[in-house]
Amino acid sequence: MNKPITLNVRISGALGEFVAANVGDQGAYENVSEYVRDLIRRDKERSEAEQFQRLKAELTRAFAAPEDSYDALDAEAVIARNRRA
Structure with a gap:
């Protein structure tokens, strides 16, 4: 557990x-501590929901792309591409 x-x-x-x-x-x-903890929890949930919505939008765009726009990559090519980025 974190300090x-x-x-x-x-x-x-x-x-x-x-x-x-x-x-x-x-x-x-x-008390104020309880209030602040609740605000932080809500902000964390909002942030996570925004991240999920961005991921969902990106995946929706990816799956809507025509099949011929995809490049076939093996695991090594993906790893190499991610190392460059």
Whole structure:
């Protein structure tokens, strides 16, 4: 397991008020740490979903290409091409 990271963040003004409204008795989170962890999880999920959508779009384009546009490559050719890149 990775070592936990400690973050110290100062938030003031409208952002601080927004966080305060979401934490405690009236908020959806018990404490600021719980709120920040949830935000990070959501951002991670969003990032992974974007990466998946990019991959899906690229694969969709690849599979839509005409058959004669493909080059037959063996494993050695693929490895060599990737080493050059």
